[in-house]
Amino acid sequence: MPQTRTRNFCIIAHIDHGKTTLSDRLLEFTGTIQKREAQDQLLDAMDLERERGITIKAHPIAMNYTAKDGVTYKLNLMDTPGHVDFAYEVSRSLAACEGALLIVDAAQGVEAQTVANVHLAMKQGLTLIPVINKIDLPNSDLPSVKRQLEEILAIPADEALLASAKAGIGIEEILEAVVARIPHPKGHPTHKMRALVFDSTFDTYRGVVVYVRVVDGSIKAGDPVKLMATNGSYEVKEVGLFKPQQPKFFAQPMLNAGDVGYVIANIKTTSEVKVGDTLTNGRTPAEQPLPGFQVVQPMVFSGIYPINTADFEHLKMAMGKLQLNDSSFVFQAESSVALGFGFRCGFLGLLHMEIIQERLRREYDMDIIATYPSVIYEIEKTNGEVLYVDNPEFMPDPSVIFEIREPIVKCFIMVPNEYISPLMQLIMDKRGMLDHTETLDARRVMLTTILPLNEILVDFNDKIKSITRGYGSMDYEHAGHRADKLVKLDILVNGEPVDAFSSIVHRDKAEARGRILAAKLKEVIPTQLYQVAIQAAIGGKVVARENVSAMRKNVTAKCYGGDISRKRKLLEKQKEGKKRMKAIGRVNIPQEAFIEVLKAN
Numbered sequence: 001m002p003q004t005r006t007r008n009f010c011i012i013a014h015i016d017h018g019k020t021t022l023s024d025r026l027l028e029f030t031g032t033i034q035k036r037e038a039q040d041q042l043l044d045a046m047d048l049e050r051e052r053g054i055t056i057k058a059h060p061i062a063m064n065y066t067a068k069d070g071v072t073y074k075l076n077l078m079d080t081p082g083h084v085d086f087a088y089e090v091s092r093s094l095a096a097c098e099g100a101l102l103i104v105d106a107a108q109g110v111e112a113q114t115v116a117n118v119h120l121a122m123k124q125g126l127t128l129i130p131v132i133n134k135i136d137l138p139n140s141d142l143p144s145v146k147r148q149l150e151e152i153l154a155i156p157a158d159e160a161l162l163a164s165a166k167a168g169i170g171i172e173e174i175l176e177a178v179v180a181r182i183p184h185p186k187g188h189p190t191h192k193m194r195a196l197v198f199d200s201t202f203d204t205y206r207g208v209v210v211y212v213r214v215v216d217g218s219i220k221a222g223d224p225v226k227l228m229a230t231n232g233s234y235e236v237k238e239v240g241l242f243k244p245q246q247p248k249f250f251a252q253p254m255l256n257a258g259d260v261g262y263v264i265a266n267i268k269t270t271s272e273v274k275v276g277d278t279l280t281n282g283r284t285p286a287e288q289p290l291p292g293f294q295v296v297q298p299m300v301f302s303g304i305y306p307i308n309t310a311d312f313e314h315l316k317m318a319m320g321k322l323q324l325n326d327s328s329f330v331f332q333a334e335s336s337v338a339l340g341f342g343f344r345c346g347f348l349g350l351l352h353m354e355i356i357q358e359r360l361r362r363e364y365d366m367d368i369i370a371t372y373p374s375v376i377y378e379i380e381k382t383n384g385e386v387l388y389v390d391n392p393e394f395m396p397d398p399s400v401i402f403e404i405r406e407p408i409v410k411c412f413i414m415v416p417n418e419y420i421s422p423l424m425q426l427i428m429d430k431r432g433m434l435d436h437t438e439t440l441d442a443r444r445v446m447l448t449t450i451l452p453l454n455e456i457l458v459d460f461n462d463k464i465k466s467i468t469r470g471y472g473s474m475d476y477e478h479a480g481h482r483a484d485k486l487v488k489l490d491i492l493v494n495g496e497p498v499d500a501f502s503s504i505v506h507r508d509k510a511e512a513r514g515r516i517l518a519a520k521l522k523e524v525i526p527t528q529l530y531q532v533a534i535q536a537a538i539g540g541k542v543v544a545r546e547n548v549s550a551m552r553k554n555v556t557a558k559c560y561g562g563d564i565s566r567k568r569k570l571l572e573k574q575k576e577g578k579k580r581m582k583a584i585g586r587v588n589i590p591q592e593a594f595i596e597v598l599k600a601n
């Protein structure tokens, strides 16, 4: 099909505004899938995504649409991840398109991620088609949403289409607008081949599948190819388009300029394939790669350890498999005095971290302990040397530290007026500063704040949601480093520091956190044969202490009478419980303790 009949577009929206539902309606309307198949939101394929209602990976789909002008067009739809953790994936998916449907919920209006995504799309020069979705909702407020489009995003309100993805209203109008308003790709079919890599996955039968947008030239099976950023050379085995159902891959003789599709070559691991890289022909390589390549750096780090040390190899294999599909997840072996052998892992953000941990538990049945998440600190020593530390364990002695600098973010928070003051309290608690305030409309403001990344890692978004009864939303971008009074807080159990419990915290908060942790651990560490002291310390100075008093635990004591089978069950249960304990010196610490420490804030 000629480029003039191709449209590459994506859907951008704030979380839950209906992106996935609308994508399914488009697939149904174009006959790409049958109604029955659409029931379960086809595009969100992973269980976890479905459960959390968030889209994690971009899934491109090709559909044919015969428009009212009688011409059949090929529409390539990319579903982009909506979460801030995956902003780079969003921007690469956008770079593969000429236009975007901008979905805004008719009741919620424009939110923080709507603004962030619109900025990304405008930077890429995409044509935006605003779609006000969920017009079936009784509390939808069209005049106000239209005003927000104009005032906040500078998008003319009369361009907006009205739709209900749920009720199937406005779907054909959207498809017509895609054909009429979004420009066709304008690559050079005869130039040297260049294709933008915007994702990759690992398929058990096919190996690495690279998702590309061909910009210039064409690519077919048998071609030698080269990845320009990594310099890897390969031979193409197959090229094709994406289909929503299994088998997802639909082989084609060739992909041409303007096409969005996949390339299978003899690539061994997805870590060789960087999102944003340019694929070119190995025999006649392009001189210049496509613009905008950036190596994604993990921002959040945490140790992951098997509960049972014998599971180390199994865990390594499981992580390797996860990495195959997610090259932004990185890990390397490390050891901890408290936890034994495990891995230091890097993630794009907190949601990414939770997803990986959850998948290890669910898909690989791994019993794991994860340590408190950390950011990367820039530590300047008194001798001028600068260290990058993502694990409190490697923090040098305070006496040789000149300054510790932590990553900070510029965080945009949209909030209804009545919640400004409790929200400001939260920002202060998190060591943040208000940069400026913008009035969005009669009801809402946007606060631009500067916060330490470390402070928003664990529960910031949840807190915003609970303070604003769900009406507030946030987004952030990285804003460099800033020096502050940071210290390492150690937790000692019977005098021995438990490295997995230590964290880097602000000096002013350290004591309070030490007390909370000691009290939490007192609750969850079971009584042992002797007294156990739990202490929190900063640089050798104890700031909090709790004791777990000694007691002999006899689990069978409850079973007076001779119920042998019940006794045996209890003993077995106790044995099982022991397996889930980690011995720190002579003290057994249950898995639960590690989890409680993570939650303590």
Ligand code: GTP
Pocket: 013, 014, 015, 016, 017, 018, 019, 020, 021, 022, 052, 053, 054, 055, 081, 082, 133, 134, 135, 136, 137, 163, 164, 165, 166, 167
């Ligand atoms: P993320 O993938 O998390 O970014 O969410 P999403 O934007 O893909 O939203 P999704 O399609 O999962 O929809 C979120 C919720 O809104 C679901 O419960 C949908 O059933 C509901 N929803 C979507 N479209 C409509 C609509 O037109 N009307 C109504 N009433 N509900 C809708």
